[in-house]
Amino acid sequence: xxxxxxxxxxxxxxxxxxxxxxxxxxxxxxxxxxxxxxxxxxxxxxxxxxxxxxxxxxxxxxxxxxxxxxxxxxxxxxxxxxxxxxxxxxxxxxxxxxxxxxxxxxxxxxxxxxxxxxxxxxxxxxxxxxxxxxxxxxxxxxxxxxxxxxxxxxxxxxxxxxxxxxxxxxxxxxxxxxxxxxxxxxxxxxxxxxxxxxxxxxxxxxxxxxxxxxxxxxxxxxxxxxxxxxxxxxxxxxxxxxxxxxxxxxxxxxxxxxxxxxxxxxxxxxxxxxxxxxxxxxxxxxxxxxxxxxxxxxxxxxxxxxxxxxxxxxxxxxxxxxxxxxxxxxxxxxxxxxxxx
Amino acid sequence: xxxxxxxxxxxxxxxxxxxxxxxxxxxxxxxxxxxxxxxxxxxxxxxxxxxxxxxxxxxxxxxxxxxxxxxxxxxxxxxxxxxxxxxxxxxxxxxxxxxxxxxxxxxxxxxxxxxxxxxxxxxxxxxxxxxxxxxxxxxxxxxxxxxxxxxxxxxxxxxxxxxxxxxxxxxxxxxxxxxxxxxxxxxxxxxxxxxxxxxxxxxxxxxxxxxxxxxxxxxxxxxxxxxxxxxxxxxxxxxxxxxxxxxxxxxxxxxxxxxxxxxxxxxxxxxxxxxxxxxxxxxxxxxxxxxxxxxxxxxxxxxxxxxxxxxxxxxxxxxxxxxxxxxxxxxxxxxxxxxxx
Numbered sequence: 266x267x268x269x270x271x272x273x274x275x276x277x278x279x280x281x282x283x284x285x286x287x288x289x290x291x292x293x294x295x296x297x298x299x300x301x302x303x304x305x306x307x308x309x310x311x312x313x314x315x316x317x318x319x320x321x322x323x324x325x326x327x328x329x330x331x332x333x334x335x336x337x338x339x340x341x342x343x344x345x346x347x348x349x350x351x352x353x354x355x356x357x358x359x360x361x362x363x364x365x366x367x368x369x370x371x372x373x374x375x376x377x378x379x380x381x382x383x384x385x386x387x388x389x390x391x392x393x394x395x396x397x398x399x400x401x402x403x404x405x406x407x408x409x410x411x412x413x414x415x416x417x418x419x420x421x422x423x424x425x426x427x428x429x430x431x432x433x434x435x436x437x438x439x440x441x442x443x444x445x446x447x448x449x450x451x452x453x454x455x456x457x458x459x460x461x462x463x464x465x466x467x468x469x470x471x472x473x474x475x476x477x478x479x480x481x482x483x484x485x486x487x488x489x490x491x492x493x494x495x496x497x498x499x500x501x502x503x504x505x506x507x508x509x510x511x512x513x514x515x516x517x518x519x520x521x522x523x524x525x526x527x528x529x530x531x532x533x534x535x536x537x538x539x540x541x542x543x544x545x546x547x548x549x550x551x552x553x554x555x556x557x558x559x560x561x562x563x564x565x566x567x568x569x570x571x572x573x574x575x576x577x578x579x580x581x582x583x584x585x586x587x588x589x590x591x592x593x594x595x596x597x598x599x600x601x602x603x604x605x606x
Numbered sequence: 607x608x609x610x611x612x613x614x615x616x617x618x619x620x621x622x623x624x625x626x627x628x629x630x631x632x633x634x635x636x637x638x639x640x641x642x643x644x645x646x647x648x649x650x651x652x653x654x655x656x657x658x659x660x661x662x663x664x665x666x667x668x669x670x671x672x673x674x675x676x677x678x679x680x681x682x683x684x685x686x687x688x689x690x691x692x693x694x695x696x697x698x699x700x701x702x703x704x705x706x707x708x709x710x711x712x713x714x715x716x717x718x719x720x721x722x723x724x725x726x727x728x729x730x731x732x733x734x735x736x737x738x739x740x741x742x743x744x745x746x747x748x749x750x751x752x753x754x755x756x757x758x759x760x761x762x763x764x765x766x767x768x769x770x771x772x773x774x775x776x777x778x779x780x781x782x783x784x785x786x787x788x789x790x791x792x793x794x795x796x797x798x799x800x801x802x803x804x805x806x807x808x809x810x811x812x813x814x815x816x817x818x819x820x821x822x823x824x825x826x827x828x829x830x831x832x833x834x835x836x837x838x839x840x841x842x843x844x845x846x847x848x849x850x851x852x853x854x855x856x857x858x859x860x861x862x863x864x865x866x867x868x869x870x871x872x873x874x875x876x877x878x879x880x881x882x883x884x885x886x887x888x889x890x891x892x893x894x895x896x897x898x899x900x901x902x903x904x905x906x907x908x909x910x911x912x913x914x915x916x917x918x919x920x921x922x923x924x925x926x927x928x929x930x931x932x933x934x935x936x937x938x939x940x941x942x943x944x945x946x947x
Contacts, residue, residue, distance in 0.1 A: 458757045480842070482852065484849055485853040486849065501791060503822065505846045506822075506850045509846075510854065513854055516882060520885070523881070527878045531878070534872070534875040541857060541858055544857050
């Protein structure tokens, strides 16, 4: 049985703050013995919220006071410098101090990245942390990074992302030698921008299961386990997917409302459509990892509901049990020495 | 009534060559009087194919011989230099010579762009042509460019794409002052890479209906009419959308096959699902414009079927009737003078 895990939760972050975070924490803790959680935020509001939800606070679900809140509109640098007692900062401090094994926040992504990088620092050999998330694919799923932390990336950054993504996938998805692909606009080696071509050259020689270039549609196939790209492209690809899924849902609703037959067919097909919707439910995939730090930080979607936030907590627990930062460090060192040799 | 239009078709291009191109041409010409088409390719194969499909060749649907074919695997530069009598090249030559008003090809995109640029040249003030396509949105559609012709773009290129996209949309979609958005990873002005930020600054001052930054999901909303991005990002976004749509279709099929009830529900819902599928059918959107050239070139998807290729021809006809290159030229000149002033 793994050791007891402690998770620090930024209880004020996201669109709903404690109203989602506390019920999600209670839901996760009810299923586990060897788990503690620290709810970080305004103690009065948190106690009040717990009471309203009939959730008992105890020594495995305790409150740690923090007087400030990072707003969604706050500039990351300002949030870092001016709000030293924010719930986000205090949660990450708990990881830094070794009191918690991981922090989870649904707050401002830029601020979370800036504060996490400042407080925890990056692992030796990692220039920049990356955001990695799980994406559904045909009969499984894909890990994709970076998703917006790094707008401009060199080939060296992409190389580091590839290593981190491979280690994460091996650790949390239990995949041996995950297939790593570099996102490009064609699978031929002559295509792509300079960074992608140079990263491809160094990845070919790396002791990873590097399968070469992949295209945007391959993310959703079962061709690849880890998709590597810069944060600009990754964010746009992810948002595109959200837009397409929403559009298809909208069209389908419209079709099932067009006339009496369609409405009846829709009623009959409802259980199937519900099962289908559950399958593409983004909350099952909520919880992106900030990789490359000396500590575990998981970012929840700002608009996450209780189930979705609970999923982000579960991801943090798996990463803590698997000691993901230590594993990244073990893997990156020999590769970097090799690369610079 | 508009003047008679002549369209040159690369009859050998794409996965199916004349087997798709000739029936598509016959389908389109049957609906119109003031239209001629030139089928360019191996004359024996074309005549044979027309005969097999019971399609009568006549002076409005004639064959022009070309002895070579650009293969999908050909390097663009090689296809341009070595295959001077390719069906693709001869079709574009017909536009250059003023014999045809537009060329349509389902062949190798890179080769088509290289040959079109070499033969037709870009309009004054346009550094690079861009590929623009129509994308379905909630209750209408969006034009998006560039989709892969230009991997690295400066702010100036993005500015030119914005002007070209705006002119195209006004001309072919009959939208007054189309809303132009720049694809970015957030709507705040502090986000994005250097090119995108600089393009944003010059677009704010341009006499376009520029609405600022848009995100990946906005492409599929009704928030914007023209989405501008570099070809690397555009291609990955487009391929992502294809991957997501395919994945959702796969999941839905699986759900409707899970057990007897679901199968019956699927049968009952079949007409609705078919109408839905028709609505997201990519063939209705087939036919991307190569914008910025002194002539009209439309690229069909390589795997297009007869309906899809017919749609690409229809797009070429609309662009010819609307004199899109002339309109781009009229718009770009004063803007560029203004920009450099």
